[in-house]
Amino acid sequence: EVQLLESGGGLEQPGGSLRLSCAASGFTFSSYAMSWVRQAPGKGLEWVSTFSVSGGITYYADSVKGRFTVSRDNSKNTLYLQMNSLRADDTAVYYCAKAKRVTIGGMDVWGQGTSVTVS
């Protein structure tokens, strides 16, 4: 079964750091771009970051650029999101998602999400 499982969320103070993890199973992790998408309470979806397959290219939303770092360990089938200088508006459920085909486009597998509260 294709599955993504996020972890690492929790309560953190403004200015603090958190590291989210996303463990993948059921597919060839190294063959797909992977992304983080967040959803603030009662709000819509917001793309956060994408890690490409080839060349290790990373992409970020302006709202997190310079504060968040996405990485991946293909040997562990795991995607990470290091979040520094956290702000109250980073409070959200963070989902990791697998690219359907192109690097930044449709995402066909999503985790259940991990909740981050900055307060």
Place this chain on the structure above:
Amino acid sequence: QSALTQPASVSGSPGQSITISCTGTSSDVGGYNYVSWYQQHPGKAPKLMIYEVSNRPSGVSNRFSGSKSGNTASLTISGLQAEDEADYYCSSYTSSSTLIFGGGTKLTVL
């Protein structure tokens, strides 16, 4: 960059068809065929319904279809069913090599 524009809500009766629009600019929706649509039920993760404007992933009902004209993409759901009641989001690749979502549309099945 501002979110893509979607109607806040749409509604329809069982068996009817509805269309949700998603309006962007030539730098996103109009410039690339990388528009996707997601369905999200309360408390659940989003589910990909349409990718690359009009492609349906395996397992998604053919009652769901997507199209694009200029800077506006559309999701049409035909033969509405109670289970279709959910929030729907569009997304598009942008000229800045980012992804932008629409604000979301709440679909109510009357």
